[in-house]
Amino acid sequence: MKIEANTPQEYINNMPDDRKQVMNKLRKTILDNLPKGYEETLSYGMIGYVVPHSIYPNGYHCNPKLPLPFINIASQKNFIAVYHMGLYASQKLLHWFVQEYPKHCSTKLDMGKSCIRFKKIDQIPFELIEELTKKVSVEEWVKTYEENFKKK
Numbered sequence: 188m189k190i191e192a193n194t195p196q197e198y199i200n201n202m203p204d205d206r207k208q209v210m211n212k213l214r215k216t217i218l219d220n221l222p223k224g225y226e227e228t229l230s231y232g233m234i235g236y237v238v239p240h241s242i243y244p245n246g247y248h249c250n251p252k253l254p255l256p257f258i259n260i261a262s263q264k265n266f267i268a269v270y271h272m273g274l275y276a277s278q279k280l281l282h283w284f285v286q287e288y289p290k291h292c293s294t295k296l297d298m299g300k301s302c303i304r305f306k307k308i309d310q311i312p313f314e315l316i317e318e319l320t321k322k323v324s325v326e327e328w329v330k331t332y333e334e335n336f337k338k339k
Contacts, residue, residue, distance in 0.1 A: 190262065195227055195234045206262045209308045210234075213260055213267065213316065220317045224325035225257055233261035233270070238325050248336055257328055258320065266297075266304040269316060273323045275301035276335040284319060291315040 192198035199210045214234060218227065226239045230253065237254035240246055247253045259270040274281045288296045291312035297304040305311045323331070 189232060192229060195229060198229060198234055202262045206267065206308065209267060209311065210260065210262055212313060213269070213311065216313050216317050217258060217260065217320050220320040221258075222321065222324045226254070228254070230254075230256060231259060233259040233268075235259045238329060242325060243329055255329070255332060257323070263304075266306045267308050267311065268305070269303045270301050271303065271319060272301050273328060273331065274298075274303075274319075276331045277323075280319075280322060283322075284315075287315055287318070288312070 190198050190201050192201055195214065199207055199214065202210060217236060221227075221236055224238065224242055225236045228235050228237055230237060235256055236258040237256050239254050243255050245251060245255075247255050256270075257272055259268075261268045261270070274284055285296065291314055292310055294307055294310050297306065
């Protein structure tokens, strides 16, 4: 599902009505708990939370003109997705999340490498997303990113 937008709020305003309230709540949950230094933007056609070039001038190794991505949220055709690069890069963080998920949600965890898919949008575990968002500072993410993705 491609949503045309120039700002995060416009992204939400242009999605189907049944998704707007949930995406607004998800966005607010992340913004209220995002460690200092990350910035909200549109990236990869989604709402993104990135390490800006002012903090990490090297940018993303796949395209250094882009800031370093950390979290993205998107309304996809059949689900709402949270993409968290920390889950992909840190086995410790991934293990924590997988262990915590059943404590917050009765549905089965539907997850890819960094993508958490929520097909039942009325069962998104916002408190868990809040905890996950708080867990990785900008400094910790840059260090983890460089250890796992940066070519040596």
